Each structure stands twice: as C-alpha cells, then as structure tokens.
Amino acid sequence: MEILGKYGKEDLAILYIARYDEKVIEFVESVQPPVSREQKWVLILSTLYGCPLGCLMCDAGEYFFGEITKEGMIAQIDHMISPRFPDRKIPIPKLKIQFARMGEPTLNENVLELLRELPKIYDAPGLMPCVSTVAPSSSKKFLNDLISIKNNLYPPGQFQLQFSIHSTDPELRHKWIPGKIWSFQEIADFGEKWYKSGDRKITLNFAVAKDSKIEPKIIAKFFDPLKYFIKLTPLNPTSNVLKHKLDSGITKENVKDFILKSKFEDLGYKTMISIGNWEENEIGSNCGQFATQYIKGDVEIKKDYTCNDYNLLN
Ligand code: SF4
Numbered sequence: 367m368e369i370l371g372k373y374g375k376e377d378l379a380i381l382y383i384a385r386y387d388e389k390v391i392e393f394v395e396s397v398q399p400p401v402s403r404e405q406k407w408v409l410i411l412s413t414l415y416g417c418p419l420g421c422l423m424c425d426a427g428e429y430f431f432g433e434i435t436k437e438g439m440i441a442q443i444d445h446m447i448s449p450r451f452p453d454r455k456i457p458i459p460k461l462k463i464q465f466a467r468m469g470e471p472t473l474n475e476n477v478l479e480l481l482r483e484l485p486k487i488y489d490a491p492g493l494m495p496c497v498s499t500v501a502p503s504s505s506k507k508f509l510n511d512l513i514s515i516k517n518n519l520y521p522p523g524q525f526q527l528q529f530s531i532h533s534t535d536p537e538l539r540h541k542w543i544p545g546k547i548w549s550f551q552e553i554a555d556f557g558e559k560w561y562k563s564g565d566r567k568i569t570l571n572f573a574v575a576k577d578s579k580i581e582p583k584i585i586a587k588f589f590d591p592l593k594y595f596i597k598l599t600p601l602n603p604t605s606n607v608l609k610h611k612l613d614s615g616i617t618k619e620n621v622k623d624f625i626l627k628s629k630f631e632d633l634g635y636k637t638m639i640s641i642g643n644w645e646e647n648e649i650g651s652n653c654g655q656f657a658t659q660y661i662k663g664d665v666e667i668k669k670d671y672t673c674n675d676y677n678l679l680n
Contacts, residue, residue: 392657393442406460414469425658426468433474456490466498472505496526503546522564535579554588567595574615591634
C-alpha cells in the first residue's frame with residue numbers, strides 16, 4: 367500500500383489517502399477528547415473502492431471500482447496500528463473498528479471473512495467491530511451470516527450494528543438512499559434475530575437535514591427502545607451535500623436543546639446527538655470526500671507529507 371497523503375491532527379482525527387491495488391482508498395483513525403487514545407481508539411475502514419449506491423449526501427457514491435480484498439482492509443488497519451503496536455498486541459479497552467468509510471460493507475463478502483479472522487490476527491481484548499449499513503435489499507445473506515459471526519466469535523456486547531435510515535418518510539428515505547432497501551418491518555424482523563441479551567443495542571442512525579422528516583412515533587411502531595438506540599448526526603458538508611443544497615438540521619447553535627432528541631427520549635429511547643467534533647467536520651474528513659476529490663484531480667498532496675499537507679484546490 368502506498369500512502370499518498372495524510373491530513374488532520376494526532377489528537378483528533380487523521381485521514382489517510384492511499385493507493386492499494388492500483389486504486390485510491392481512504393481510511394481514518396480518531397480519538398474522542400477528553401477520552402484518551404489509551405482508553406478508546408477508533409479506526410474507520412473503507413470496504414469498497416467508491417460505492418455503487420450513490421446516496422444523496424455521500425461523496426463515496428460518485429464511482430465504484432469494486433470490492434477491497436480482506437488483505438486490503440488488513441493493510442488499512444496495520445498502517446494505523448503498526449507504528450504504535452508492531453506486535454499487533456493492543457491493550458486498549460475500546461478498540462473500535464468501523465466498517466463505515468467508503469462503501470456499503472454488506473456489498474463485500476470479504477468483510478465477513480475479515481471479521482472471522484480479526485480476533486486471531488490482533489491480540490486486542492477491547493476489539494469491537496462496528497458494521498454500519500443502509501440495508502440494501504441484497505444484504506440479507508451478509509447480515510444473516512453476521513449473526514453467527516457476532517454470536518460465536520465476539521464476546522457479548524463487543525459488536526455494534528448500525529442501520530442508517532435517515533428518514534421515517536419512505537419517499538424521502540428512498541430519495542436519500544437510491545435503489546432497493548429494506549423496509550422498517552424488514553429491519554425490525556432482522557433485529558429480532560440479531561439481538562440477544564447482553565448485546566449492544568442496535569443503532570438507528572439519522573443524518574439530519576433542515577427539512578428532514580423524522581417522526582419518533584413511527585419508529586416506536588417498529589423498534590423496541592430496549593433493543594434500539596437512536597443516533598442523530600449533523601449533515602456533514604460533503605461536496606454532494608453542497609451540490610444538493612442540503613443544510614444540516616443540527617448546528618452548533620441548536621444542538622443544546624434539539625427538540626427531536628427529547629421526542630425520542632420521551633418514547634423511552636436512549637438518544638445521542640453524535641456531533642463528533644465540529645473541528646473534524648471543518649477538516650472535511652467526511653465519508654469518501656477526499657478520495658473522490660483526489661480522483662477528480664481536485665486536490666494536491668505533497669509527497670513528503672506531514673499532517674495538513676493535503677491541500678484542497680477548490
Ligand atoms: S452513504 Fe454509505 S451506502 Fe451510501 S453511497 Fe456512501 S458509502 Fe455508499
């Protein structure tokens with residue numbers, strides 16, 4: 367793997383752009399101050415070269431050049447882990463490996479192969495994989511296989527599953543996530559098979575735009591607050607968000623008393639506004655954004671990179 371550039375800050379998030387198998391990928395490591403890296407470290411991997419789904423707000427969906435191999439995903443992890451833990455022994459209580467950068471992970475069977483092997487490759491008692499999906503209709507076999515991987519290979523509570531559903535209005539949901547996707551009933555039926563006592567709650571994630579339609583009472587018809595967790599995220603300023611003139615419904619100004627959060631809480635849902643870090647958003651380290659800009663020739667990366675040696679040209 368050839369690292370083309372890196373951008374960000376050691377104490378917050380570092381985004382890497384790399385060439386692997388003649389194609390461009392990006393991956394991220396991040397910490398969440400004030401929690402130290404010794405306590406929690408998050409590695410965010412790409413699973414596809416681009417993404418065929420083309421969600422409205424995501425830059426990764428502008429092209430698709432295929433699946434990343436298991437070795438290609440291990441190369442991403444190793445690049446972040448090796449400088450600190452060359453022997454692959456990682457004593458961090460929470461080591462999250464998120465399959466949430468470029469690509470819908472359920473479209474790549476190599477992700478399942480990697481998840482079967484991860485506990486053997488890394489000596490990491492805090493290892494917690496996090497699979498985030500928009501639930502394309504083709505994901506059935508992948509997600510069913512994932513149930514036995516979670517149950518057989520990971521300790522209870524050390525596997526996270528997220529469905530990014532974005533809206534309770536079917537039309538708007540399909541506008542944001544083109545193509546065939548599971549209905550809420552299909553997600554709920556799967557959730558019954560997935561969830562067992564001791565598991566982490568399944569996350570329902572909404573990227574919230576100003577004119578989003580999100581009705582907590584509709585969610586309550588399908589999803590049990592004892593098994594599901596609500597995550598509300600600001601709409602990140604990707605090129606596609608700007609192109610489609612979408613505005614984030616969650617801002618620095620309104621985040622403190624965001625009414626939608628209390629509406630979910632009133633129905634019994636544990637609810638989080640996942641703002642990460644505003645500075646991280648300003649860095650622009652959003653899903654697929656940099657690799658796409660690199661491929662389009664919109665960025666310049668210095669060869670002898672240091673942090674911040676990544677210059678947007680427009
Ligand atoms: S949001 Fe996820 S599924 Fe949608 S285009 Fe981006 S990477 Fe693909």
